Amino acid sequence: MTYREIIFSGILDCFVELDYNTELCSIRFLKGEERLKETRTKIASIELDEYFKGKRKDFSCEMDISRLPAFSRKVLNETRKIKYGTTITYSELADRIGSRAVRAVGGALSNNPFPVLIPCHRVVAKSGIGGYSSGVDIKTRLLEFEKNRSITFNSS
DNA sequence: AGCAGGTTTAGCG
DNA sequence: CGCTAAACCTGCT
Numbered sequence: 001m002t003y004r005e006i007i008f009s010g011i012l013d014c015f016v017e018l019d020y021n022t023e024l025c026s027i028r029f030l031k032g033e034e035r036l037k038e039t040r041t042k043i044a045s046i047e048l049d050e051y052f053k054g055k056r057k058d059f060s061c062e063m064d065i066s067r068l069p070a071f072s073r074k075v076l077n078e079t080r081k082i083k084y085g086t087t088i089t090y091s092e093l094a095d096r097i098g099s100r101a102v103r104a105v106g107g108a109l110s111n112n113p114f115p116v117l118i119p120c121h122r123v124v125a126k127s128g129i130g131g132y133s134s135g136v137d138i139k140t141r142l143l144e145f146e147k148n149r150s151i152t153f154n155s156s
Numbered sequence: 157a158g159c160a161g162g163t164t165t166a167g168c169g
Numbered sequence: 170c171g172c173t174a175a176a177c178c179t180g181c182t
Contacts, residue, residue, distance in 0.1 A: 071179060090163055094178095101178035106162040108179080123162080131162025141161090 009052040057084040075108035087152030
């Protein structure tokens with residue numbers, strides 16, 4: 001029994017698919033042009049939708065990453081601490097978990113099952129934006145969006 | 157074992 | 170500044 005919800009992201013101009021089991025198990029961006037029907041009943045879908053509408057900065061929903069390798073879990077848990085509208089580099093993230101495996105950090109991020117919820121887009125290269133498994137264009141838009149939105153949050 | 161990464165640094169033009 | 174090469178560590182075959 002698997003359950004699927006779809007929301008639309010205006011800022012990314014694409015649909016986003018959330019797969020649930022008993023818990024949320026994956027998030028991905030849909031590339032196709034086709035119109036899809038949106039459904040938002042689960043907490044993660046609702047919170048993610050609010051995020052895309054600029055009404056939410058952090059997430060309360062549960063994310064199960066227990067089956068991932070230990071190193072990946074460390075990386076993702078550390079990534080969750082990065083605040084809205086800010087960025088750190090791959091090497092800094094490696095430092096924070098007491099490792100020098102900057103490349104492996106990138107590898108762990110590329111396997112992030114919950115993009116946006118676990119803000120791997122906030123990890124950038126020392127010079128340049130770095131990569132993003134769903135496409136660097138998405139990463140760029142997310143960062144731009146958060147940067148502009150931070151100003152709004154602070155001044156309101 | 158071997159290999160490929162969402163990197164980084166240094167070295168050279 | 171741009172390009173190349175090598176070192177770094179983890180996870181998959």
